[in-house]
Amino acid sequence: MVCNCCVRILSMALVKNGIQVDQIRLGKADISYDPNQHNMDTINSILQENGMELVISHEHKIVEQIKTAVIELIHQMNNVDSIVQKSEYLVGKLGLSYQQLSKIFSRHESITLERFIILNKIERIKELIDQDEFTLSEIAFMMDYSSVQYLSSQFHKITGLSVSEYKRNPENHKNPLHSLY
Template sequence: MLLHIKNMVCDRCILIVRQQLENLNFKVKDISLGKVDIDHEPTEEQVQTIASALQVLGFELIDKQKDQLVEQIKTKVIELVHYSDLNSVHQSLMTLIAEQLHKEYTYLSRLFSDTEGITIEKYIIQQKIEKVKELIQYGELNLNEIAFKMGYSSSAHLSTQFKSVTGQSPSQYKTAAGHQRKPLDRVN
């Protein structure tokens, strides 16, 4: 039985969801961001128990097909932006996501906008800026290296987009006290 779960954004989320389901005596056959395959179909009462147990941890069971697809889009964006080298991606992220989900770009774009209230492109930009914030805080790369890693055409392009999203330049962000990063599941 495949369960779709909202707000799974990292390896720790996978670990926590697995532990929670195993604590509820479900055998997890396979688990990845946003999806868990358990060994048998739960009863309606068990589904409610699973939903309640996950909700306490900030996760949510998704039952509607369209909501599942929106969550798959978010998961793909997070995987691409936060766990891959965007400089090596030689097509638009949206095209890549549409190919991976085997859906038309226009359909995904409309569905995402209707459900989330922002375009996929803006969501991608916001995720990229959160990753840039993280890289700035680590202090291991300069702005040119960050721009290259994140697939920007130049550090100037990155700086312009960073300022339009955060209201600060990357250098202002770096020197500001109390960096304001958002959890990945709260970026929108």
């Protein structure tokens, strides 16, 4: 689960299927169920129907924790004033070196950790542009870009659009967080 919407969807799907949700949050759900009525295949099926998967291996758990931490930092905390470097945040949150985290992430996902972070930053930038509350300079600062030019360059490289082109037609260019790669 990589966003609050995923949390709501999964919670509703589990309850609908008679599974009690004890606690649910980004990346983790604690559930109770009658083993005579449901098994792990049932739960896995519910997850897959909703675009999610059961995380079993230790490394898969780390990958999910990385995704959750990146989303928390970029989408929920806004990395206000760029106080926290992304690598420091991940290392502090997960207790492994950035190099270890990056290797584990790349081994299990189709992209590098750095690219995953960049894609999330670009999606957050789109949200901030759409809100029309901040200047591009303020957004660049909030998202830890050294300059507006660097933000604009990376935005164009990832989206194929200039910021101005995006502003003219934003609806067609947003991506759900779970489909960024």
